[in-house]
Amino acid sequence: DAKxxxxxxxxxxxxxxxxxxxxHSTISGNEYVYWYRQIHSQGPQYIIHGLKNNETNEMAxxxxxxxxxxxxxxxxxxxxxxxxxxxxxxxKTSYDKVIFGPGTSLSVIP
Amino acid sequence: xTGVSQDxxxxxxxxxxxxxxxxxxxxxxxxxxxxxxxxxxxPEFLTYFQNEAQLEKSRLLSDRFSAxxxxxxxxxxxxxxxxxxxxxxxxCASSLALAGTSNEQFFGPGTRLTVL
Numbered sequence: 113d114a115k116x117x118x119x120x121x122x123x124x125x126x127x128x129x130x131x132x133x134x135x136h137s138t139i140s141g142n143e144y145v146y147w148y149r150q151i152h153s154q155g156p157q158y159i160i161h162g163l164k165n166n167e168t169n170e171m172a173x174x175x176x177x178x179x180x181x182x183x184x185x186x187x188x189x190x191x192x193x194x195x196x197x198x199x200x201x202x203x204k205t206s207y208d209k210v211i212f213g214p215g216t217s218l219s220v221i222p
Numbered sequence: 223x224t225g226v227s228q229d230x231x232x233x234x235x236x237x238x239x240x241x242x243x244x245x246x247x248x249x250x251x252x253x254x255x256x257x258x259x260x261x262x263x264x265p266e267f268l269t270y271f272q273n274e275a276q277l278e279k280s281r282l283l284s285d286r287f288s289a290x291x292x293x294x295x296x297x298x299x300x301x302x303x304x305x306x307x308x309x310x311x312x313x314c315a316s317s318l319a320l321a322g323t324s325n326e327q328f329f330g331p332g333t334r335l336t337v338l
Binding site for chain 1: 226255257262263264265266267270278313315325326327328329330331332
């Protein structure tokens, strides 16, 4: 599984877009980029995933660079409830064991 | 609520005692996972099942740990002769592993174990 690198922490003003970067330079061709988040004292929650193309759902957008070596998770209008640890993970298509790193602790500030 | 449930939510035990946790996955999900999480760290993979078959165990899962999923539905995780280092949140997740699906994992709320 690809090793991912994320900043340990970030702040974002409430109502602004939160852009969370992730480096995954060793990702292989059959690995998806998955994002999960974990709000304090809860289990992780799936956000979004993608392979090559940019993806959008009701929670977030995922922008993957053309060389697939990095990606950005975008929360378009951050709210206080988005304060959480965000994990970027490489997951193989045929085997979805998830290896979590330390993630990025996002604080949304009023 | 049809999400993943775990029982108990909290467990306090004395060192040397055995403890057992239960996980009920989302009903149609064929895969079930156990993770352990300590304060300030991301969840660490312990083991997973495809239906009733245990397909992989992490090196973190010592001989004192055993997991079962006897009928391919709920699962139990037992820790024998608990040690203080076993204190952690134990998370269960399930997924529907089918080709062409997103295969995201749905996590339960966890069981917090404290070993005194």
